[in-house]
Amino acid sequence: MAKVTSKRVKGQLIPISLTINGTLHEIDVEPHELLLDVIRDRLGLTGAKRSCDVQVCGACTLLLDGRPVSSCTLLAFEARGREVMTIEGLAQNGKLHPLQEAFIEHGGFQCGFCTPGMILTAKTLLDENPDPTEEEIINFMQGNICRCTGYKKIIESILAAAKKMKASSSRI
């Protein structure tokens, strides 16, 4: 591996435009800025949490063009021209998403720290597989850690949301 260098690096600003929860933002970011810091500290959206900081726990999960990423280890400029969804953008017109409702109804969270990441990851799963088995849920969600260990309730919540979403789509 290369040695650690101590030379001072001059600042560089990258102008980016990105959509966050449906709203277009135009901001300048430095190359080393992380998406999590931009979202939390500069835009005030604090649903995504910094926890393990090494892409293992999933508390910082955001959706980038609908796919889950660890925003703690994603450079902010990578979001240029793309759509970011945070947990704050999931409810539509004041109505909670079926996953949010199911997590409340089935006790899918205890302390709540992992919950935004859990729900956004589960949304990706249901978007690509509307009728997952319990095993498929466990496999897909294995990168999201709940230290209250409420996994059973989380899985029940996702199964319930899938059922509810399927029922409402078949009514349309």
Add this chain to the structure above:
Amino acid sequence: MLKRFRLEEPESVKDASDFLARHGESARVYAGGTELLLVMKEGLIQYERLINIKNIAGLDEVKLDDGVIHLGALATHCKLASSTLLQERLPAFVRMEKNVANIRVREVGTLGGNLSFAEPHADPGTVLMVLGAKLVAGKSSSRREIPVEKFFVDAYETCLEADEILTGIRVPLLPSHSAVAYLKFGYLERPSVGVALFLAVDGGGKSIADARIAVGCVGPAPKRIEEAESLLKGKGFDEASRLISKAGEIAGDASQAISDLHGSQDYKEHIVQVLLKRAFHQAYGQCQPGGKGQGGLHG
């Protein structure tokens, strides 16, 4: 926290290579960043420049090219796992890709980045070794193909030259009556032991026509174990079944396992033996003429 660096965004391999040649060790190629940014955040390593190669067109292609499967270095783990070409032709590779790290890392991390960073606890290098893959490295004026066995030099160290960039991976199609199995074990986020086996049987399915064995994660770099392979080649199934424990012992001894957080050397060597035995039975079942794995299957 990340220290400040400058970002360069070349649009060709030549320009990227020129940046590397000009800035030497103060610059590093950046693709998914899932490995590199972790060590930079820890302050273990610092670069003045990162060279983002994701704007170079065509480096993420997955295609059949002149009878060889070409995997672009910038293809993400998710892209590889969902490729219909790979699902048909290299299902063992697909199954490995589906189990790399977690969904978020697979979404951003690239195969080329995984190989170039050469973190010892990784899956792809070990599987590519038994698949007989070659890695394509390019720079300003030339390109070369490197067999996987020659690519890994040590932990976090490859044979890539300072101004070379890994651009793709070329994997030959599997012959008929053959299969690949990859089994791994670990209780931490990263795998502790990985064993890959390519097996081909003769037309009647009675004897082992060819075998390739590689062990990864246990030591500094994935390692091909030819001594264990030669024990199986040309043997009938019953004899090979009797010899597989011995082959596993040889593979464990030759794997350069080290004692660390993932387990002691003895423990890892034992797991190599267990996994090779399981891989043998799995692959043998799949490469039978009537088996579902003809042409290479399942990990």
